[in-house]
Amino acid sequence: MKTMRALLATFLFLAPLAVFCGEERAVLLIHGGAGVRRADLEEEREAAVRAVLEEALRAGHAVLLGGGSSLDAVERAIVVMEDAPEFNAGRGSALNSEGVVEMDASIMDGGDFLAGAVAGVVEVRNPIVLARRVMTETPHVLLIGEGAGRLAREQGLVFEAPEWFVMPRQQERLEREKRRSGAANPAAGEPAARMGTVGAAALDATGRLAAGTSTGGMANKRPGRVGDSPLIGAGTYAENGVCGVSCTGHGEYFIRGVLAHEVAALMKHGGRDVAAAAREAIHGQLEERGGTGGMIALDAEGRVGIAFNTEGMYHGWITEAGEVRIEIFDQ
Secondary structure (H helix, E strand, O other): OHHHHHHHHHHHHHOOOOEOEOOEOEEEEEEEEEEEOHHHOOHHHHHHHHHHHHHHHHHHHHHHHOOOOHHHHHHHHHHHHHHOOOOOOOOOOOOOOOOOOOEEEEEEEOOOOOEEEEEEEOOEOOHHHHHHHHHHHOOOOEEEHHHHHHHHHHOOOOEOOHHHHOOHHHHHHHHHHHHHHOOOOOOOOOHHHHOOOEEEEEEOOOOOEEEEEEEOOOOOOOOOOOOOOOOEOOOEEEEOOOEEEEEEEOHHHHHHHOHHHHHHHHHHHHOOOHHHHHHHHHHHHHHHOOOOEEEEEEEOOOOEEEEEOOOEEEEEEEEOOOOEEEEOOOO
């Protein structure tokens, strides 16, 4: 059995993954979370998800075409996904064990290594916007809870009533998780309850890389639980000349492995290309530790690396010329 697992791991590692869209490099790469299953994906929902992913890609691409930075494009693309109820970020976020939406987000500029993040925020419509304000308007990297909310008010960001964030499918998921795991053991249920994070990585005309991630976290999580999404190096990482990375999945495993940064390390110190590095991080390190999830990675030449060990992960990219590709089950 061990031999078979080793052979499978070798095959997965060697399988081609890098994508170079003809002669056109990708300039924006996004994901809408791992964990989707074919049996659960209804045609209407798939169409809605694909529509939002394309909207996010085109919105970010428009920013780049207008001379905006990779950081601007990442923020804009994620805002589109946060506003859409189809994803576990912003509106549509997972509910904690008390039925409350607590959101996390982070963003990083690969040029100067500045980053901003928020955790456990409530009622802020777009946590990714607040994460960027942490980066630009404070000397800090991470603000949590009420402190983050106070900055959002000072900056005049948009707030929504708690019920605006709550979608029926997330209420149903919380009920299923409570029945499955018991209220005394939050977040011990199905892997799909840990998925759905959104993220983006972008490359602008100056060669600058950026990445960002936003999530509502795990269904039935304990109040105050924070995953990898707002942690630089674990869920988000960007470094000019190397890559921009955003992760999705069971955050505790990504935190322990510092997996977003691991992709950059494998590229810089291990000689891997972006595809091989993403694949090794997910099908090697994450799987060896028992974790599930996925990641997107964009390198300095516009090549993309996509890896996930769940059945599917919403993801897509757009080239300089505006060619869009959206996938769910292929990698």
